[in-house]
Structure formats: structure tokens, C-alpha cells
Amino acid sequence: MDNQDTIAAISTPLGKSGIGIVRLSGPAAVDVVKRIFRSPKGLDLSEVESHTLHYGFVRDPDEEIDIDEVLVSVMNAPNTYTREGVVEINCHGGIVPIRETLELVLDHGARLAEPGEFTKRAFLNGRLTLDQAKSVRDLIESKTRLSLELSMDRLEGKFSEFVNSVREDLTSLLAEIEVMIDFPDYENSVIPREKLAEKLTELCERIRDFLASSKDGRILKEGHKVAILGQPNVGKSTLLNKLLKEERAIVSSKPGTTRDTIEAELEVDGIPFQITDTAGIRKTKGEVERKGVERAKSQGESSDIALFLVDSNSGIEESDLEIAREIDPQKTILLLNKVDLVNSLSREAFTDKIGDDWADVIELSAKTGQGLEDLENKITELVWGGEVRKDDSLVLLNLQEKKLLEKAKKDLEVAREALRRGRSIDVVAIDIREGRKKLGKLLGEDLSEEILERVFSQFCVGK
Ligand SMILES: Nc1nc2c(ncn2[C@@H]2O[C@H](COP(=O)(O)OP(=O)(O)OP(=O)(O)O)[C@@H](O)[C@H]2O)c(=O)[nH]1
Ligand SMILES: [Mg+2]
Numbered sequence: 001m002d003n004q005d006t007i008a009a010i011s012t013p014l015g016k017s018g019i020g021i022v023r024l025s026g027p028a029a030v031d032v033v034k035r036i037f038r039s040p041k042g043l044d045l046s047e048v049e050s051h052t053l054h055y056g057f058v059r060d061p062d063e064e065i066d067i068d069e070v071l072v073s074v075m076n077a078p079n080t081y082t083r084e085g086v087v088e089i090n091c092h093g094g095i096v097p098i099r100e101t102l103e104l105v106l107d108h109g110a111r112l113a114e115p116g117e118f119t120k121r122a123f124l125n126g127r128l129t130l131d132q133a134k135s136v137r138d139l140i141e142s143k144t145r146l147s148l149e150l151s152m153d154r155l156e157g158k159f160s161e162f163v164n165s166v167r168e169d170l171t172s173l174l175a176e177i178e179v180m181i182d183f184p185d186y187e188n189s190v191i192p193r194e195k196l197a198e199k200l201t202e203l204c205e206r207i208r209d210f211l212a213s214s215k216d217g218r219i220l221k222e223g224h225k226v227a228i229l230g231q232p233n234v235g236k237s238t239l240l241n242k243l244l245k246e247e248r249a250i251v252s253s254k255p256g257t258t259r260d261t262i263e264a265e266l267e268v269d270g271i272p273f274q275i276t277d278t279a280g281i282r283k284t285k286g287e288v289e290r291k292g293v294e295r296a297k298s299q300g301e302s303s304d305i306a307l308f309l310v311d312s313n314s315g316i317e318e319s320d321l322e323i324a325r326e327i328d329p330q331k332t333i334l335l336l337n338k339v340d341l342v343n344s345l346s347r348e349a350f351t352d353k354i355g356d357d358w359a360d361v362i363e364l365s366a367k368t369g370q371g372l373e374d375l376e377n378k379i380t381e382l383v384w385g386g387e388v389r390k391d392d393s394l395v396l397l398n399l400q401e402k403k404l405l406e407k408a409k410k411d412l413e414v415a416r417e418a419l420r421r422g423r424s425i426d427v428v429a430i431d432i433r434e435g436r437k438k439l440g441k442l443l444g445e446d447l448s449e450e451i452l453e454r455v456f457s458q459f460c461v462g463k
Helices: 029-036 095-107 117-124 130-141 145-155 158-182 193-222 236-244 287-302 318-326 347-354 372-385 399-420 425-442 449-457
Strands: 007-010 020-025 052-060 065-075 086-091 224-230 262-268 271-277 305-311 332-337 360-363
Touching (some): 020 029, 029 052, 029 086, 029 095, 065 095, 086 095, 117 130, 158 399, 158 425, 224 236, 224 287, 236 262, 236 305, 236 372, 271 372, 287 318, 305 318, 305 372, 318 347, 332 347, 332 372, 347 360
Parallel strands (some): 224 305
Antiparallel strands (some): 007 020, 052 065, 065 086
């Protein structure tokens, strides 16, 4: 790996804000920036104290024109993200000057960074474990505050900490086993087989609990599924639009307006949701409509939370009862919609007929927004009250890591089984070593260059 060159990239997304950072890392970072920086005070960037911020202009030295008014931060090795010299140029003038600034540093000695190369250098220079490096990716991609916090937890090493501690335990267990293998006659060296099996069981349980907590982490990142269900024309699409605060779905007084499901992302109190508006469910004749209705039903089944709308003006109808039979009341909020209309019936008129063991019953007007806050509160309450809590051990696991952890657990289970069946200790040791190796892999040990490339190329350029 040649880390002698200096890399550069735009390290902020090119959004509308017009503020962006061009970041450089490598031994020549300061020298490169010096060539294109003009300080009104005549400041020399190679003389300044590390980790300080300096005002000035990015200047094209050939054309002798100022490109942008900037703040430059200088961070000398090794106390930086990559452990190399890092300079960040904070541009203010919009996308064009940011691009021009990047081009200038590339013309004056820096090379364009590959995707994820900053993080890769941090990893290779021992600044981050592989796990932490991947967290940076999650951090970049995480959509809401809460999952951001979870990424932060992981960045602080909760995941590595856990894998490390299990691996340490396996290491000492193996050390004892090796003694048993090498000195079978030395009595003091023999650990009772039950004790070994017990220890393996304990480790398997720890991995299992950890995997369970990471499942919640996954949900938090992807969002809980919320399905809006109900007869045609009860106001499902109106509710979707109200929750999203935008006109996503078509609303009309004609029943059967929504023909297929509409999905959208929603954030309530920092929790991400994946919300689905469905076609109204009723007995149908048309083939197209029937398909939509079937999908609506299956949405109801696969969702974490269902919002079941009925029209508070028309009372409970046969189709409502039919839907009610299809869904789990525990995860369903019954919404008596259109309460803004004068003819809306009493709450009891509904619960008498359709039962009241719903997670909640809320009187709502999707049109005016009345009851909407109650609904949002209830949705978050269902999340917090249920299996998803922000727990210390929550981490974000990607699928590959989860699989590897599961396989390590499997190895330990096989070893325990071999112990039970009275197999020789040499055989038992093989699976324990195998499990330990997989945990090592999770920590970024014995990873081939090829795998590393793949992990890091998933990062955005500039990270
Ligand atoms: N007064 C009143 N009208 C509403 C309310 N919610 C929806 N409506 C009206 O009811 C009609 C149907 O609304 P939609 O949101 O299209 O109903 P939907 O359930 O999506 O209907 P389909 O897609 O056909 O299944 C529209 O005319 C809405 O303006 C409400 O809370 N109060
Ligand atoms: Mg609709």
C-alpha cells in the first residue's frame, strides 16, 4: 500500500447548501494547500499550530484570481482521522467554487481519493478497527437522529468490544485445552468436560443475546413498517399525505382511487418508519383491483403497526368487519376518521360492533389534522413499549457480519455437542479454533486485500 501520496476529495454531499469541504490527507497536504491559499495577513500554513482554523482565499496562482473565501483547518499527523497530515478547506461560495478548489489542489500535487480511501487509510494506520470503519459508512448513511446515535455507539467500539471479549474467553479456553492435549497425563491440567460445555453454552448465549439486540438495531435503521388499511374512500391517502406533510398520494372522493400500494419514508420523534398506503379493501369484481386488495391484506400482515381507518360517518359496515378479521388488533390502531363532519357517530357505536381490544382507538380528521398528534404519540409509544428500545448494547450489524457471528456460534455449538458425545478433546478444539477465527475476521484480522477493497469502495468518495 502506497500511502506516500496525498489524496483529496469533496467530503460533504453536494447539496443545495453551497457550503462544502475539500479534504486532503497525506504528507504533502499542507504544502499543496499553501500553493493555492492566500492569507490577507500573510500567514504561512506550514508554520501554524496544529488543529487551528485560518481565514483566507483559495487562489488560482496561474490566473491570479481568487476562487472563494474560505476557512482552512490544519491538522498535523498523527492526531487526525487518517493519522496523516490533514487539511480541510471550508468553501462558502457554492458548488462551482468547491469543484474549482478541488481541481486546483489536484493540479498542485494531490491525487483524487478513491471511494472510502480516507477511512481506509484510517484503518490501515491503525486508527480504526474494521468494525468502526464500517460504522462510518453507517453514520454517513443513517437517516435519522436515533440511528445516528446507534452508529455513534458502534463507532465507539461496542461491537468490537463484544466480539473481542468473546474471543478473549475462547482464547483462554483454548489455551487450557491445548495444555490438555499436550500433557494428557498431567492431572492438574484436566478441566472437567461439563465445565467446558458449560462455558461454551454461556458463550453461545452471549452471542445469541447480542444478535437479538442487533435485530432491533436493524429495524431502527430501516424503519418500522406501518400500513394504512381500510375500505375505499375512508381517507387513507389523505392520512398518508397529512403524516408526510406533502401531497404524495392522490386523494379523491371517488372510491378505489388508490389502486396499488404507495410507500414512503416517515420520521416521527427520531424514529424512522416505512409507511404504506394501500388500495381500499372490499369485495371486488375487477381483476386489477383484486390484486391491489390482496396486496393490501399482505401489507397488513407484514407490517409492524397497522392503522385501520373507518369512516366515522357511515358506521361499521360488513367490509370493515371483514378487514378486522384479517388483522392483529394488538398492533393495530383503529382510527375513526372524518370526525370533522357533523354526522360522525360516537366511539361506542364502533367499539360495540368491532370490539375494543385495539392497541388504541383514536378519533381523527385526516383532513384537518385533528387527532394527528395523538396518533403520532401512539405510534412512537408502540415502538418504545415494544421490543425496540434504545439499549446500550444496540449495534448496527450488516448482514455479512451477522452471518459470520451466527457461524461462529454454530462452531461453538458443534464443539459442545462433540464434548457431550465424548469425542476426543483434539476434535473439540478444532471447532473452537474455527469459531475463534471467525470472530477474528469480524475484527478485521486476516482479511485479504480484496475484501478490504470491497468494504472500502462502498464508502462515498471523501470519507
Ligand atoms: N371531511 C373529511 N373528509 C375527508 C377526511 N379524510 C378524507 N376525506 C375525504 O374523503 C375522500 C377520500 O379520501 P382518500 O384519502 O382518497 O381515501 P382513500 O381511503 O385513500 O380511498 P381509496 O384510495 O379509494 O381507497 C376525499 O374526498 C377526501 O377529501 C376527513 O378527515 N374529513
Ligand atoms: Mg387512496
